[in-house]
Amino acid sequence: MANAHASTHSEDKYYVPHDSVWPVFGSATLFIFMIGLCGWLNEWYGPGVFVVGIVMLIALFVGWFNVVIKESQGGLYNMQVDRSFRMGMMWFIFSEVMFFAAFFGALFYARQLSVPWTGGEGVKIFNKLLLWQDYNATWPTNGPAALGPRDDGSFETIPAFGLPAINTAILLLSGVTITIAHHAIKEGNRRILNIFLALTFLLGFLFLGLQAEEYIHAYTELGLTLSTGIYGSTFFMLTGFHGLHVTLGAIMLFVIWLRTLKGHFTPQRHFAFEAVAWYWHFVDVVWLGLFVFVYWV
């Protein structure tokens, strides 16, 4: 709080922006995006409105961040504003953690409780005796009705120590490269910064490529799809949302890289870089959870 003192100097006032079109434009964007998706899913109309929403979404990010970057480069943000951004980003990441927690919760609940119950464990014995005599409730499962694309209801899973292990190594390596880039930005070593930042998002895109490969393999050869019962549901929703976050993170890293090429950031002031780095580490940690609980154990 000592820093709030500084605001008695007029050049160091807390910056309060005015007259921004982006928040209301952003709200309208999300509305178009979502009503586009609704109408498409309900088959009221085609994907047109949704596509307009996507285009507006891109315009939103470009436009809003453009203003923020200009203000930042213009020196309007004092250290207190910087701290607001930092705290905002931390709490945003916390909210993301809780979003993933819901899906991990679903996975644990299904594996530990509801699947064994469906199979007649304990007092639920009547499920076994009356409802699903032939159901062998062991994980991985696609349920008593053996849902999925194959006629015999079978499916295979992806072994942890193949592609997923390689992907783990890739993400962990990208955690190292971004840390090297972070040290470089602090020491003012722009060459190392540029190289290792580029390496980081390249590793991110490589991860995504391999993930796509894995998905294609699952869909075409393993009988493992989104509709392969609870296993397919949890597998694809968890890894899918994670993949979406890797995509966003990699795009963010790419934008930060473009900004470093333009000479933005100083060894002291580089909040945007750090925010993206935190986000990247968060995505990394989620993956470790996925690797252990979805692929491995």
Add this chain to the structure above:
Amino acid sequence: MANTTTAHTHDDHDHKPHGLKRWLFATNHKDIGTMYLVFACVLFFLGGAMALVIRAELFQPGLQFVDPGFFNSMTTMHALLMIFGAVMPAWTGLANWMVPMQIGAPDMALPRLNNFSFWLLPFAFTLLLLTLFVPGGAPAGGWTLYPPLSLQAGDSFPLTIFAIHLMGISSILGAINVVVTIMNMRAPGMGLLNMPLFCWTWLITAYLLIAVMPVLAGAVTMLLTDHFFGTSFFTASGGGDPVMFQHIFWFFGHPEVYILILPAFGVVSEIIPTFSRKPLFGYESMVYASASIAFLSFIVWAHHMFTVGMPLAGQLFFMLSTMLIAVPTGVKVFNWCATMWKGSISFETPMLFSLAFLFLFTIGGLSGLMLAIVPADFQYHDSYFVVAHFHYVLVPGAVFAIMAGVYYWLPKWSGRMYNEKIGKLHFWLSTIGVNVLFFPQHFLGLAGMPRRIPDYSTQFADWNMVSSVGAFIFGFSQLLFVYVVWNAVRSGEKAPQRPWESARGLDWELPTPAPYHSWETPPSRDVVAHGTVQH
């Protein structure tokens, strides 16, 4: 005005942006707060109109006015509108107005994000209200959206889901803003344990919001993929479990009810000391009690679903943890009573609403304890007793506290006093109305009347009629509230700098009406510590 810092606006501090742009492109915490409050008021009347449809239909046994499907839509929409459209935005509006004023900050920490949070809401509720006009009608499976029923909705289904997503984004961003403002924008000398309790309870509320709104987003996303993309999270044949939805939903849902009530504790903790002319009794214990309630809210969720079947150990755990909440809540109630003890109390409208809160919220809390008892809950579950319980904590609880807050701070906001006579009339009509409305529902529930039904057995006729009469008294007396506020803002008497002479806190150190930019220069340490009035 582009790129104006508060340093510049110092020279022209009543230079507000004019016309539509002031509201569309707002970044000022007071403007955004006003928009939140007006929005909440509009939705309160919309949701209230739906409640009156319900009570009109239930005035007598038999089907009078609406068909059962529409009736169910009304109960569902009434809940969604009141929770996400009326009470939550009203609290965010109050937080927007009061938090910067109370901690000595120039504005909210992230002003553009603030406006984004607000403007998401009209769009979210446009989506939700559109469901009234699509094939299959509005969602009718209850606001809790339990599968498999909710999955069988018509075209309203994705609209409802995405409306909830938008509301969730709005709440999360708004909550992040409150946390960051409180953690980063306090004036020098304003330690965390010097903050007014309204800031404290909102800080805790914001933390709850950030923790659980994403979980709701996850739950409704699973519903969406179950409906459209073939997943089987909630389908037993695929190895999923519909009860799993209830667990995830109530992991959000229980903290959510504290999100609705915690800021009320804050408001009441400001008002009771002012009108008792004594400092709040047990300030720190209030803070710790609020934090304990927040913590406990994460480990009690399954008390909403005792009857769906869960292991005995689970039932015991959730029963006992739920009862534990009575301890910090009791601390609060006793502290409020002790604050009034030997005070020289006067009964202006905000105090009347706060006192009604104290009595009636406690009734709701005690019926909550009854519901926490597993074997008793088997009887009460899904009956009108539950309806009576949560309406007692939400209407004379949260809604009364919001109104108390508006009456209390309106002179500081607008510079004008409201009409005390009409304010008191509004209070008495509301209080009598709300009790006539909800108290008989306890009897109905205990006698076995289920909730969410458009028709009922004739044995329930008398109390339903009483309840409906109360509903119309309560509903229409809220028009008085709008009149009082409108009248005060338009032509009320000029309010003095300190409308309530024993009100303490930085909000009361600002001139009346509060200037457009609150604390452009932070207040001095002396003012933060002692104010400008001798005790």
